[in-house]
Amino acid sequence: MPHAAPQGLDRLAYGGDYNPEQWPEETWEEDIALMREAGVTMVSVGIFSWAKLEPSPGVYDFGWLDRLLALLHDAGIRADLATPTVVPPAWFYRAHPDALPVSRAGVRWEFGSRGAICHSSPAYHEAAAGITRALGERYGSHPAVAMWHVHNEYGVPVLECYCETSAAHFRRWLTERYTTLDALNAAWGTAFWGQAYGDWEEIQPPRATPTTCNPAQRLDFARFASDSALENFRRERDLLHQLSPGIPVTTNFMVSPTQCDTIDYWKWAQEVDIVTNDHYLVAEDDRNHINLSMAADLTRSVGGGKPWLLLEHSTSGVNWQTRGISKRPGEMARNSMAHVARGSEGAMFFQWRASRFGAEKFHSAMVPHAGTDSRIWREVVALGADLGSLSGLRGTRTVADAAIVWDWQSWWAQKLEWRPSEDLDTRERAEAVYAALFDRHLTVDFAHPEADLSAYPLVVVPALYLMTQAAGRNLRAYVEGGGTLVVGHFSGIVDEHDAVHPGPHPGALRDVLGLTVEEFQPLRRHERVTLEGPDGHRLTADVWAETVVARGAEPVWTYTDGPAAGCPAVTRHELGEGSAWYLSTRLDADGLDTVLAAAGLDARIAPREDLPRDVEVVRREGAAGRYVFVINHTAADAEVPVGGAGRELFGGRRVEGDLSVPAGTVRVLHLDD
Structure with a gap:
């Protein structure tokens, strides 16, 4: 499928991960009303819901999801519907403990967090296909579904598994890559330290060794681990393409090198219908907006420059960093608009409503623990209005220098x-x-x-x-x-x-x-x-x-x-x-x-000495016109030459010459043709 967009959206995507199973159903209608107030256009649902959707093997409970999708559809809010295959239920691991991954040191991790999966496990393959098929059959043509969201953040927190099942899978992968043992021995340089292999069954994953292991073997195992997870994504994607034709399928990347270093995203980006990304600031960095822009540019690039979608970021602090530094007033809007400037077709968050329990209860949300009488909520509502005014730029592309x-x-x-x-x-x-x-x-x-x-x-x-x-x-x-x-x-x-x-x-x-x-x-x-x-x-x-x-x-x-x-x-x-x-x-x-x-x-690149430090100027261009984003990360007002006249989209005033950008704010100019 060529590049696609979430189906049924006529505006930029705005919303977040919605986990209604954490709340009594009487809260849902309140949530929907607040979403409409905030300008929410799409929410991600079902990501961690496998145990609720399939409480026992082959027994499904879709009633709650039927009711939720009906509420969303009636409110005009689209659903990014997930397959919950990142969190197999407890009953699955009780029946298949060998599907839990094994560390390089030989320790088998236990059930109790998330993403604890041996991607080579046949039992996992079968169970994941089962829940994906059931969801596709029931919701493949549901009017609320804008796109499918497979799994969640592949590679986080663990990708490599060193169990015997993975070992056998690794050997199969190697035979496809090298065909003969002679070719493998040559590629791995096994003449060094007398490591030559005479039979495929002699090859094991690069488990813990007394001193350093063969680096070529380690490198191939990293490739294999990325590829084995990609096989699982393809398996679910192909089922959904069959059962839900025309609805795009994605999985959320973590492209920033600070967040995931185990996936070859150049390869993975060729397999999704829409490139999507999750990004979280390294909050303690003094100039963390630079890492944000780098992640956005890298995400756009793995997708070949096409528009992409920010599927998760935070409204404020996150609890899994060393210090959950909160975002200062206006920072959430600057973060969101920087992603949009650099090609995202929206700004989504984790999550909609802050959790009362579990590992991420101190992670910020669109509806914080403080409720709607809070700065965060007021900024969420204001951001929704601003994003609503940018609908015309959909489909344009960021211009690189x-x-x-x-x-x-x-x-x-x-x-x-x-x-x-x-x-x-x-x-x-x-x-x-x-x-x-x-x-x-x-x-x-x-x-x-x-x-x-x-x-x-x-x-x-x-x-x-x-x-x-x-x-x-x-x-x-x-x-x-x-x-x-x-x-x-x-x-x-x-x-x-x-x-x-x-x-x-x-x-x-x-x-x-x-x-x-x-x-x-x-x-x-x-x-x-x-x-x-x-x-x-x-x-x-x-x-x-x-x-x-x-x-x-x-x-x-x-x-x-x-x-x-x-x-x-x-x-x-x-x-x-x-x-x-x-x-x-x-x-x-x-x-x-x-x-x-x-x-x-x-290179004949003219220096931009007319621009202050930490004031971003980014262009998006296409059939819909030319847009200039100016993001002022400083504590001082800035006058920025934008190279033309046009209409400022947050307020609608005409601009000719320099654009005034107050401290800590964002301005977007639609240039005249």
């Missing part, structure tokens, strides 16, 4: 044991580069290493330890065609099997960067190095240095001290119509900004 190359599988590989420095951190470098581009007021797409990059004047590779030869050729073609490429240290080192590319480092990037790396030079804890460049301009770095030999590249900054003193530190290589920059060390924020500014000149 640059791209960051990101790959989950490379991240998995770099995180394995015995790398040259424990301070090397793929996620940290991606976040640092994103923050630098954010501060230069550039909107970013993320791209797979083998994706077409020709649309972007500037592409940054923060850290890509694992890189295929195809990816290397792709980056070279991008530069030769006129692009500007910036590559971070310790990139291009190994192939898809975690084997070092033949020849000097950085194997897959030698030609495009015009250099070789003779030796890695990890720095001691707290050690710093200094770089000197044009006109004596000095930069500071830490964690890492390299003995770089220029082979066509021009040194721009040189190490003045440390283990690589006298060697090139930052280089620039002209190739074809473009240029490739290399950063052989971990620059601090000022140094990273300096180098990206220089590369930006190569």
Whole structure:
């Protein structure tokens, strides 16, 4: 199915997870009335309801859900109807205790939380298909259903299972991937430490070992775990496509690297009808809006730039972080609008009404424990009204200025044991580069290493330890065609099997960067190095240095001290119509900004010096017109040039020239044609 939208919605999606089974039915009508007051257009239902829907094997109780969907339909509120397969009931585990996952250390987790599933379990497959089929048969053509929501947050809190059932499944997966044992032994480098396999049955999951395990085996098991959960999603999706034709099917991603690191979302995004995402601020971060924007941009990117949907975020604090920092006045609206600016077709929350019991009773909600006489409720109602005024932008796409190359599988590989420095951190470098581009007021797409990059004047590779030869050729073609490429240290080192590319480092990037790396030079804890460049301009770095030999590249900054003193530190290589920059060390924020500014000149990206720090300006464009979002995260009013005249959508006033954006607020301008 091509990209789809929730069926029956003529406005942006607004609402949250609704768990009416936690409340007496007399509360439901009050909830519906409050939803209408708040401008709610869609709620997610049934996510954790398996035990209520199927109280014993094969015995179903749909009466309560029939009544709920009728209430929602009568109120004009659409349902994102879930299959509750993230929480098999107690009766299931009593009958099938082997469906509980086993940790790498051999401990079988117990029933009592959520997501405790061995994704290789045949009993789980059968039971999940049973409840999904029953729901699809009963509600496949129900007028309230806008879309189907399979499972919940795959990979959270656990994805990998090391039991015997998973072991057998892993071997089947390996035979499909490699066909022969000779191919597997070659890919895994089993000649090292005498690990060669002579029979498929000898292969086990990479369980706990006395010292480090074969990294190629660990990497393949991570791939297998992501794929085995994807098989389960496909199984439910295909049933729903059959039983509920025309209704899109999704599952909620957790694309932010701070929240889920076990799923290859590039692969998963190809399997859903609508890309949806859950995002929760790292509340204690001083500038947590940057992580939010990064997550939104990454979500949009895995979906190929199409509109997507924010299916969960929070109205205020969450209870599962170290400190449940509450959102300040206006922050909920800024968070929501930042997601919409970056491609979401709405803003949904966990959850509608705050729970009185259970693990998340201190998680914020649209209806808080304080009730409707509260700041949170008043902001919920105001946000609903504002989102209602943005219906016209549905279907438009966010406009990006640059791209960051990101790959989950490379991240998995770099995180394995015995790398040259424990301070090397793929996620940290991606976040640092994103923050630098954010501060230069550039909107970013993320791209797979083998994706077409020709649309972007500037592409940054923060850290890509694992890189295929195809990816290397792709980056070279991008530069030769006129692009500007910036590559971070310790990139291009190994192939898809975690084997070092033949020849000097950085194997897959030698030609495009015009250099070789003779030796890695990890720095001691707290050690710093200094770089000197044009006109004596000095930069500071830490964690890492390299003995770089220029082979066509021009040194721009040189190490003045440390283990690589006298060697090139930052280089620039002209190739074809473009240029490739290399950063052989971990620059601090000022140094990273300096180098990206220089590369930006190569890319002919004009600096936005007219915009204050922490004022976002993001564009969405399409057949419905051109829209500019301005989000002021600061405590000062801002006057922002928006490049045209138009109508401000929150109030309807005409704007020509600069747009006034008070401190802590959001403005959206519909530009004149």
